Amino acid sequence: MKIFKNKFFILGFILLIAAIALYLIFSKKPVIEYTAAKVYRGSLTQTVSETGTVKSNNEVDLNFSASGKIANILVKIGDEVKKDQIMAELDNSDLFLKAKEAQANLRVAEANLAKLVVGATGAELAVSQASVNQAKTAHDSALKELVKTQNTVQEDIRQAEKNLNDLYLTSGATITSEQRTLQNYKAVSLTIMSTKISVAGNALDNIQTILTDDDAKNYLSVSNISLLEIAKNNYNQALPGLALAQTSLTAAESSQTNENITKALTEALSALNKTFNALKDCYSMLEFSIVGSSFTQTELNTYKTNISAQQTAVSTGLTAVQTAQHNFNDSINDLNNAILAAKNDLATAQVTGEQQNTTAQAKI
Template sequence: MKFLLKKLWWLILIVIIVVIIVFASMSGQPKIEYSTAIVAKGTLEQTVDATGSVEAAVDIDLHFQTGGQLVENKVRVGDLVKRGDILAILNGSKNGFQKSQAAASLKQAEANLQKIIAGASPEDINVSQKTVDQAYIEFQNAERNLLIVQQKTASDLTASYESLVKAQADLDEARQSLGDTTNNQEQAVINYTNIALAKTAIALANSEVALGKAKEIKEDANSGYFGLADPQALNDESLSYTLAKNLVNQALNAAATTTIDSPAETILTTINAAVNAVSATHSEMSNLYQVLVNTYPSSNLTSSDISAYKTAVATQLSTVAADLSTLETARQNLLDARLDRVSNLNSYDASVVTSEQAVAIAEANYNSAAATRDSSLLAAENQVNSAKASWELTKAQLEFKTAPARSYDVKAYQAQMENLAAAYNLAAENYEDTMLKAPIDGLISKINFDPGENISATETAVSLINDNGYKITVDISETDITKIHVDNQVDITLDAYGEDVLFTGSVSEIEPAETVIQDVIYYRVTILFDKFDQDIKPGMTANVTIRTASKNNILFIPRRAIIDQDDKKIVRVLDGEKIHEVEVQTGLRADNGLIEIISGLEEGETIVTFIKEE
């Protein structure tokens, strides 16, 4: 009984501990708060806002939308033109061909539509089947060609990149070698300079000792007997002693103020002075020895005395000769080190320049390979798309011919015809780009090119004067300029009249050259008012809203709800108390922080824009 009671108490104690732990863990969990939004459907609009000032549109520079060879100037300087008049024409044979081709395809689609309504003959169906087969072969060939282009351009780009990496590595190595050589050569010059200065000090000190010994011998009480056998030698010795003494003193003075930090020319001058001084000392000791050789022994100056003097002079002569040789060697080593430094640094400098040139060439080759890849891939992809479109068109035509003329079949061919009409409109627009038209009424003031000359989209082809209109020039940042196109509609308000008075206009020109304002890149955009208004005055502050894009009946959410993760765009969907992540495809980045959702979400879903834990 006691055992059971004891066991019961232990069980109760364990339960209490478990309850305490669970309660503590629950009370310690962080409280999570969500900021959410609802996936909505509606209209999104993308605009670009800017501020400028009204200017008189006195002289407007007109540019083609594309480059090419000028075929004809339709006007002359001084001509009055109306808005929409053709001013100049580029060679548009290719664009014209594409327009004609698109027109032919459109006519063919119209004929096919009529044919399917009327019904097709067996012969016609057979021909269509062969057309489908041929179109499919061309589509397959285009896909194979795209694969070949992808492999070749990737290989070329990889090779050029590897060449660039190697050239950069060679440049780094050349710069490192230049740095190492500079340090080594500078250290060598320093070392040889220290040695030369040390040898200079030793040689000058020994020369002082030698001259002191010479003076001691010359001041002997019996020096009057010196050199009697050769008076000329005695005279030479006297002159050489004075010269050596002066040169040694001068060299000592120079050496006293010369250090390793002195200018290179000062150091060399000091060493040269020391060499001259030691050389003069050597000459003096040689002359003194010659004097002793030409000295006769006497009762006052014995042979032993003369021999002792000769021995002392010979000893000093040997020391000075050794110092002179050592000093000249140290000087030559210093000169050689300086020459080596210049020669080696010039050599390594040249190597660095060569490596830099190699990097520049490799970088240019890489950029060229990248540009070639992009253009080749674009051409090959366009070929695939064109071939696929042709194949699908022929398939649709065949299906249309073999099927009864049902209403939705007719609608499908009508849709195809509309697509071809859009393609024709695009081709016609491209063809229109080869014609420069007057954006406003005005007077031709300048024609810059003659027929036959090539002109780019950045060059002014024609200048137009308009005395009755106004324009607004605004600077658009590089992040927004890609959104803007010529003829974009513009809403305009003027500070002078407030936001309730709205004017309209359109983009007439986008300058291709950048403008740098406080280290930020902008592009200048010109806006023309749609109509002349006497209430508008030059200098008025204008606020413009350029309408760059608009989509209707689309899904959208706040941009802050999107998370970039592993090259994917993720949105967190709140389902009750649970959150799950969904990958989405996005489209138009609109105003007010909104973005189009192409796929991944449905209207009405709740998404998380922010999570806060407390």
């Protein structure tokens, strides 16, 4: 054990000596050597290599009196230039062409001047006179055409105005077919209304006869009393309607205006409808009536026959008045359409005429 410790101590000592030796060897600084030289004055030369663009401290913007395409460049970048030195030349081919053109125009002007100084030749005078004659002929022709156009336009407008005015005539040789048709249906409507209003009046008289029959009053509509009241009410409503229709008819016959005739047709239809309803209810009332000593079956049957006949007559009257109203309204519409078309034709004739006159005047 002691021997081992001695060996360890010896080994450690050796390593320490080695470490000190290595430190001394590597940490030793090199020895600086100095050389002595004699001091003297001389030139120092140093070469520097650089790349870039040399730029002047002062720059001048160049202005030129004319613009164009450059034909030649007489200097290079970096060249030194002097005052009044030409640096570039423009392409002047266009200037040469303009110069030649100006020379040609000058020669033409000189030639024209020479003609004016010398005077026109006979051939030129003949050509000029022919042109004058041709222009005069064209002018005279244009004047004649203008007069002709004006006359045609005036005639077209006059005829269009006449066609329009004729549509407002209600009689005479120049009455239009539309106006004649309207006048015919107007007369037919007045006649039919007069006839059919009388039919309605006769029908209401028959109803009144039944309702005021003292012998029948205790037997009428005994099986359905409400029908008797309905028949009386409808009869009472039909009476003023008939009177109003008669009044409207009288006014229409007097004035002969389309408005009054239209109103009379409407009132006549209303009166006939009310009369027909009254007849229908009266017949229903008779259906629920009975007979007795003072009101026989024969009398009841006679009343039914009369009311049935009146229903047929009033129904026929309704159809006739409706047809008359339809035809009358159609004839009014046809006339109004014809008037509108005539107004349009007149306006067209006026506009077209003005255009034709303007065109003819422009040729003078």
